[in-house]
Amino acid sequence: MRVHSWMSEGSCWINGRKDTxxxxxxxxxxxxxxxxxxMPWGNEEMATRAVDAAWTAFPSWSKKLPHERGEVLKKWANAIRCHRDSLAELLSCEQGKPIAEATGELGVAADFVEWYGEEAKRVGGEILAPSRHGQQIxxxxxxxxVAALITPWNYPAAMVTRKMAPALAAGCTVVIKxxxxTPLIASALLSLLIEEGLPPGVANLVTGEAAMVGRTWLKDDRVRKISFTGSTDVGKELMRQSADHMKRISLELGGNAPAIVFDDADLDRVADAIVDNKFENCGQMCNGINLIYVQEPIREELERRIHRRVSRIVVGQKIEGRPQIGPLIHRKAQEKVATFVQEAIDQGARLLCGGKKLTDGMYEKGYYYEPTVLVDVNDGMALTKKEVFGPVAPILSFQSEAEVVERSNRTPYGLAAYLFTQDVHRINRVSEALDFGMVGVNGTSLSFPQAPFGGVKESGVGREGGRVGLEEFLELKTLITMLTEENDIGSKE
Structure with a gap:
């Protein structure tokens, strides 16, 4: 697979210029x-210069008219779409996902930018009812x-735009790590944004050792906002360190998403939705299904349908038949998945398909793992308690609604949950009872520009997407004005 030279020669960006x-x-x-x-490997000095540039650019960028900021974003969205094929090649090579998935991710990335380009014009305020005559609130x-944005490797294009677009629309300037x-796609996206007229210093990109860059930005009191997507352990540490300067913080962290299938569900629809979600991006998705709870009367039939679909998945990055699943991100991830599966088998789980690393032939130098379906899984196994982040579908059974809700809520995480049923009353009861930030009902797509995305408990704080995603980069200022002397109007009547 060919990568264009202007994209493979990655650069950090500081004050509108390449920093190599x-x-x-x-x-x-x-x-x-x-x-x-x-890609350049930056240091503390580079991270500080990025903040210098963002700090200097903030007064002028924040004072631009909202529609002016929006126009820059809409031009960026158009540029992403125009270069979509080349960007998808780069993303596929860098992250491993098949070209069709990479192309889809670039479409999502552009959609977020375009939506916030429009939403920039809708940042308003409000007038509140007064408590005194002549008062206006x-x-x-x-x-x-200045907002510091730290993005993950699993959706390295979409997560860049999902954070940058609302920040820039709100009038913030940004430093991004x-x-x-997966730094090359971020560098390429920022290159396009700067070409479309973003003023120098408004967006700056630094690569390097994560703890060093993060520590530099956390210590700098000019950085007023941290937005991070990644592991729960790192998120907790960022929250602790943010307290020193009382920085605003939003965190999108780990998940342990259940999919609950009741016995009245449409099983073909369920099987399609679960397999599409579970094996997207080789299972490396924070809101991806981690546990499949199936009501006992339909368990065996749904197991057969899921097995049949998973056994047809093509594995590879670029082979005939358009692969549906690529490699894991690195060898450590491959070993982690293999350990989870083997431990479950040792404790009584049974393989329907998959269950091993792919290491021969075209897979020899990559980090591939077979699409795997496990049955006879129980709640005591490690892969039911921790985020597997790989192409493994564990199937568990349940008897009653109350039982499955209680089991689903045991996890300390609370990002996403899914349920499948045709009973509207059950939809309302179970959706309300599940302690998760997002619930998908009879479907598994949750990320849309207009919808808040985020979790509760140890899955994070704050939201991305929608109007509230913009508000994460805004602060409230209350003005209380006395227009006349107190009681002046009433006393003269």
């Missing part, structure tokens, strides 16, 4: 183990300031 450190690091294709390009929204495994 002499210390560079190779970027590896997880499908082949081969280098596809290089006004609530204004103002941009937070992409994941070390």
């Amino acid at each position: 450190s002499s210390h560079r690091r190779e970027v590896i294709n997880p499908a082949t183990g081969e280098s596809i390009g290089e 006004t609530v204004l929204y103002r941009p937070v300031g 992409p994941a070390s495994d």
